[in-house]
Amino acid sequence: MDWLTTVDHKKIGILYLIAGGLFFLIGGIEAILIRIQLMQPKLDFVSAQTFNELITMHGTTMIFLAVMPIIFALMNAIIPLQIGARDVAFPFLNSLGFWTFFFGGLLLNLSWIVGGAPDAGWTSYMPLASNTYSNTHGVDFYSLGLQIAGIGTLLGGINFLVTIINMRAPGMTFMRMPMFTWAVFITSALILFAFPAITVGLVLLTFDRLFGANFFEIANGGNAVLWEHIFWIFGHPEVYILILPAFGIISEVVSTFSRKRLFGYSSMVFATILIGFLGFMVWAHHMFTAGLGPVANALFSIATMLIAVPTGIKIFNWLFTLWGGQLTFNTSSLFAIGFIPTFVMGGVTGVMLASAPADFQYHDSYFVVAHFHYVIVGGLVFGLFSGLFYWWPKMFGRVLNEGLGKITFWTFFIGFHMTFFVQHFLGLMGMPRRVFTYLPNQGFDTMNLISSIGAFLMGVGTIVFLINIAVTAAKPKNAPNDPWVDGRTLEWTIPSPAPEYNFKQTPLVRGLDAYWKEKMAGNKEVPAAEPVGSIHMPSPSIIPFMMSVGLFIAGFGFMFAKDEFANGFVGMLFNNYIVAILGLVITFGGMFLRSVFDDHGWHIEPEELEDKGVKA
Amino acid sequence: MMNRWHAVKRLLPILAGLALLLSACGRADLSTLQPQGPIAEKQYDLMKLSIGMMIVVVVIVFLILAYVLIRFRRRPGQTEIPKQVEGSHKLEIIWTVIPIILLVILVVPTVKYVFEFAQDYSKDKNAIQVKVTSHQYWWEFDYPDYGIKTGQELVIPTTKKISLQLNTVDVLHSFWVPSLFGKIDTNPEGNTNKMYFEAPKAGVYRGKCAELCGQSHALMDFKVKAVDEAKFDAWVQEMKAPAVLPEDPQLAAAFEKKCLSCHAVGDKGGTLGPNLTGIGNKQAVAGVLLNDETPVEENLKNWIADPEKVKPGSKMPKVTLSTEELDGISKYLANYKLQYDNGK
Numbered sequence: 013m014d015w016l017t018t019v020d021h022k023k024i025g026i027l028y029l030i031a032g033g034l035f036f037l038i039g040g041i042e043a044i045l046i047r048i049q050l051m052q053p054k055l056d057f058v059s060a061q062t063f064n065e066l067i068t069m070h071g072t073t074m075i076f077l078a079v080m081p082i083i084f085a086l087m088n089a090i091i092p093l094q095i096g097a098r099d100v101a102f103p104f105l106n107s108l109g110f111w112t113f114f115f116g117g118l119l120l121n122l123s124w125i126v127g128g129a130p131d132a133g134w135t136s137y138m139p140l141a142s143n144t145y146s147n148t149h150g151v152d153f154y155s156l157g158l159q160i161a162g163i164g165t166l167l168g169g170i171n172f173l174v175t176i177i178n179m180r181a182p183g184m185t186f187m188r189m190p191m192f193t194w195a196v197f198i199t200s201a202l203i204l205f206a207f208p209a210i211t212v213g214l215v216l217l218t219f220d221r222l223f224g225a226n227f228f229e230i231a232n233g234g235n236a237v238l239w240e241h242i243f244w245i246f247g248h249p250e251v252y253i254l255i256l257p258a259f260g261i262i263s264e265v266v267s268t269f270s271r272k273r274l275f276g277y278s279s280m281v282f283a284t285i286l287i288g289f290l291g292f293m294v295w296a297h298h299m300f301t302a303g304l305g306p307v308a309n310a311l312f313s314i315a316t317m318l319i320a321v322p323t324g325i326k327i328f329n330w331l332f333t334l335w336g337g338q339l340t341f342n343t344s345s346l347f348a349i350g351f352i353p354t355f356v357m358g359g360v361t362g363v364m365l366a367s368a369p370a371d372f373q374y375h376d377s378y379f380v381v382a383h384f385h386y387v388i389v390g391g392l393v394f395g396l397f398s399g400l401f402y403w404w405p406k407m408f409g410r411v412l413n414e415g416l417g418k419i420t421f422w423t424f425f426i427g428f429h430m431t432f433f434v435q436h437f438l439g440l441m442g443m444p445r446r447v448f449t450y451l452p453n454q455g456f457d458t459m460n461l462i463s464s465i466g467a468f469l470m471g472v473g474t475i476v477f478l479i480n481i482a483v484t485a486a487k488p489k490n491a492p493n494d495p496w497v498d499g500r501t502l503e504w505t506i507p508s509p510a511p512e513y514n515f516k517q518t519p520l521v522r523g524l525d526a527y528w529k530e531k532m533a534g535n536k537e538v539p540a541a542e543p544v545g546s547i548h549m550p551s552p553s554i555i556p557f558m559m560s561v562g563l564f565i566a567g568f569g570f571m572f573a574k575d576e577f578a579n580g581f582v583g584m585l586f587n588n589y590i591v592a593i594l595g596l597v598i599t600f601g602g603m604f605l606r607s608v609f610d611d612h613g614w615h616i617e618p619e620e621l622e623d624k625g626v627k628a
Numbered sequence: 629m630m631n632r633w634h635a636v637k638r639l640l641p642i643l644a645g646l647a648l649l650l651s652a653c654g655r656a657d658l659s660t661l662q663p664q665g666p667i668a669e670k671q672y673d674l675m676k677l678s679i680g681m682m683i684v685v686v687v688i689v690f691l692i693l694a695y696v697l698i699r700f701r702r703r704p705g706q707t708e709i710p711k712q713v714e715g716s717h718k719l720e721i722i723w724t725v726i727p728i729i730l731l732v733i734l735v736v737p738t739v740k741y742v743f744e745f746a747q748d749y750s751k752d753k754n755a756i757q758v759k760v761t762s763h764q765y766w767w768e769f770d771y772p773d774y775g776i777k778t779g780q781e782l783v784i785p786t787t788k789k790i791s792l793q794l795n796t797v798d799v800l801h802s803f804w805v806p807s808l809f810g811k812i813d814t815n816p817e818g819n820t821n822k823m824y825f826e827a828p829k830a831g832v833y834r835g836k837c838a839e840l841c842g843q844s845h846a847l848m849d850f851k852v853k854a855v856d857e858a859k860f861d862a863w864v865q866e867m868k869a870p871a872v873l874p875e876d877p878q879l880a881a882a883f884e885k886k887c888l889s890c891h892a893v894g895d896k897g898g899t900l901g902p903n904l905t906g907i908g909n910k911q912a913v914a915g916v917l918l919n920d921e922t923p924v925e926e927n928l929k930n931w932i933a934d935p936e937k938v939k940p941g942s943k944m945p946k947v948t949l950s951t952e953e954l955d956g957i958s959k960y961l962a963n964y965k966l967q968y969d970n971g972k
């Protein structure tokens with residue numbers, strides 16, 4: 013119950029981690045099934061239809077329901093601590109954001125059980141995604157599930173923008189913000205601008221499918237290429253929403269474990285902003301073959317290539333952070349170090365793809381599959397692993413097991429390169445992507461086999477990670493404040509795990525890497541900006557959970573409104589939109605309750621602080 | 629400009645090695661790394677240039693990383709604090725400017741080829757005009773200047789430019805012959821895409837659909853068959869010849885009734901399915917049942933007996949035929965060969 017009502021950012025972070033982890037497993041199982049099917053030519057492990065559902069759900073799940081929430085988990089767990097805040101700006105919204113994400117994801121995944129999974133690819137191009145060509149409820153689950161989950165992301169983005177702008181500790185100017193905070197700040201801004209686009213797109217798609225609108229139905233004057241634009245105006249920034257936090261994590265980890273400040277901090281900040289900005293200008297590079305004409309293709313080619321410049325700045329700054337440092341090798345730093353070459357390889361193939369005339373060959377081939385997995389898995393997932401090992405003690409009070417961690421790193425790292433490196437060549441040799449099978453004797457067989465074996469290895473790495481979590485959870489909570497000894501930022505000044513109110517006294521920041529700076533000055537602690545006083549805390553609330561359940565029910569209600577049911581009563585409920593309306597009533601009821609009842613929260617008094625501080 | 633050539637010259641040895649390595653990859657009739665026509669060749673040049681440059685970048689990063697990892701690891705007993713370097717404007721400018729120079733080298737040919745590949749030959753009298761129409765899950769090729777239509781196998785002369793206008797009748801597909809040219813999407817009518825290519829070497833090239841288009845997307849293969857001009861003219865003549873129906877009148881009647889409602893042979897039949905004229909000497913039945921592996925007749929029989937089994941989601945129904953009819957029609961179609969290709 014405590015977990016259903018919590019509005020504490022640290023607990024919400026853990027919820028995000030659990031839910032994201034769960035979806036990550038589902039997405040991973042889907043990936044393994046795909047790779048089993050493609051292990052050899054002309055296998056019959058799954059049917060063509062199931063295969064299309066698997067790739068669609070794998071992509072959608074991984075992007076929206078797995079890596080995104082794990083990013084949110086780290087954002088929630090760490091950002092307020094890094095900026096010396098007691099919570100996020102809107103704790104209630106934070107909880108609402110989590111629950112809408114969770115129920116959106118649940119709705120989407122229930123499609124496996126009721127009504128057929130979506131099968132039009134994670135991009136859901138029209139008209140393949142229309143009722144005419146995809147006549148199960150699959151794409152409805154996609155559009156409604158993502159719509160509900162998207163609310164959560166948007167709320168989270170806004171929340172973190174406000175939190176970072178308003179709630180930094182005294183003295184923490186923008187140019188003293190830790191790099192992870194910067195990255196999350198830009199990411200949140202991207203979410204703010206990109207998610208409305210997909211929201212609109214999904215609404216239009218839903219209208220087409222459920223109410224017979226014709227936004228994309230060609231026969232009735234709709235436009236199929238329009239969907240591509242809407243999707244990618246969101247979809248391209250989305251990949252930067254994913255990768256920027258990983259950049260932030262790497263910056264923290266690399267500088268902590270080499271005991272040096274980040275090389276070229278201000279150029280890092282500038283590069284991050286620039287990447288965020290350019291991320292919006294390049295969506296049409298996903299559409300070079302759609303026939304936009306040479307002028308558009310040339311301009312989008314050039315704009316895309318430009319992103320390589322700030323990205324290159326980041327890479328070299330990381331290398332020169334290591335230069336002259338004292339590097340400790342542990343699982344977290346191994347993942348960060350593994351990130352650098354892997355991401356560089358993903359980045360350079362990105363530049364290759366940016367050249368439109370050559371992209372005519374790469375597009376929609378396995379080359380692209382290799383490229384984006386190098387960026388998303390080799391970049392983002394490596395970054396997330398690195399961040400999880402790094403901040404795990406701060407989140408749970410326990411340091412993850414190093415031995416198991418290293419096994420995870422090596423199996424995952426080797427498995428990853430085995431899986432995806434050969435796919436570059438598969439693509440160049442003419443293998444299209446999203447194929448459920450291929451004919452023998454085309455030169456594809458060996459590489460596909462290698463690729464599948466690599467995928468199994470990555471699976472092993474993930475399982476070892478889960479074992480690690482279990483083993484660690486069984487040990488006592490004894491991590492010190494600063495388990496890495498060389499922590500540089502504010503989160504390491506408070507106990508692990510952080511107490512409910514984070515900071516007994518708001519810290520005073522006197523420079524970049526506030527904690528490190530004090531340590532170097534011989535101080536044990538960061539000075540406080542205020543006297544010990546009573547701390548205001550927000551009250552827990554079940555309303556966010558209820559509101560999300562309402563949306564979840566409404567989603568089902570709308571989806572099945574036109575179906576026929578064996579049971580007359582159930583049919584009556586659905587066909588008259590009673591279920592849909594009931595769901596909306598619950599949601600709006602929640603909003604209403606939230607607005608009428610004033611809740612002033614509660615306080616932790618200084619006397620209580622004393623014993624709590626000791627205990628935690 | 630000086631600068632650019634200098635860099636290119638330095639890259640040349642790498643490119644040469646690379647070309648050797650890459651060209652060992654894949655089938656000549658399928659791989660983008662073994663281009664068989666001018667467009668694919670230019671695309672391959674661009675690929676080599678970019679891969680070469682990118683390898684240089686990757687190698688530099690790897691070397692620095694390896695050096696750093698070995699040289700700057702923390703040694704036991706090391707307690708002094710490393711110097712907290714703020715950054716270096718000189719270095720940062722270097723790694724801003726060098727990538728920009730590299731990109732300029734890549735941008736120049738990119739822009740050049742973007743415009744070159746976008747040229748429109750659809751009004752050119754000397755080019756062969758073909759309207760490509762994609763269907764779930766087959767390709768239709770219409771030669772308006774000759775009044776003929778085929779399915780699954782695009783026959784072209786080696787001597788001329790081929791100018792394509794592409795559309796789809798259902799969902800989006802993408803037309804791709806890796807060894808001849810990159811892909812281009814087929815959008816619905818009104819959003820026609822144009823493309824041209826040449827295939828100067830006679831031969832058969834494998835083509836694929838590259839845009840997810842439903843269950844049998846993976847099986848939406850087709851062939852491009854480049855023949856010399858004389859053969860091409862012969863082919864056109866034979867395609868225009870009147871239909872040859874099965875000799876056995878009963879079989880002919882069954883064929884007309886049950887197959888020609890959708891398919892055409894010669895001047896007879898419908899347009900819902902691929903034109904079957906000369907299917908006996910095509911490379912494959914339904915694009916994926918290859919005739920050099922299994923006899924045409926057997927492939928035809930398998931296909932007609934259960935299209936869904938060969939291509940899940942296929943729009944061709946399972947037609948009720950007696951065993952004799954199935955055998956007879958398969959045999960007839962297997963023997964429906966055009967003479968233009970006999971010398972092969």
Ligand code: HEM
Binds near residue numbers: 945
């Ligand atoms: C017994 C009569 C039929 C015969 C012998 C026959 C034969 C064939 C053959 C040989 C192909 C492959 C063509 C190629 O590879 O170029 C094919 C494909 C096709 N046929 Fe038929 N067909 C028959 C009936 C029909 C009917 C009645 C329809 C329409 C309702 C139809 C619709 C199609 C379609 C849409 C395809 C393309 C399938 C794909 O590639 O996905 N066929 N047929």
Ligand SMILES: [Cu+2]
Binds near residue numbers: 801802837845
């Ligand atoms: Cu297709």
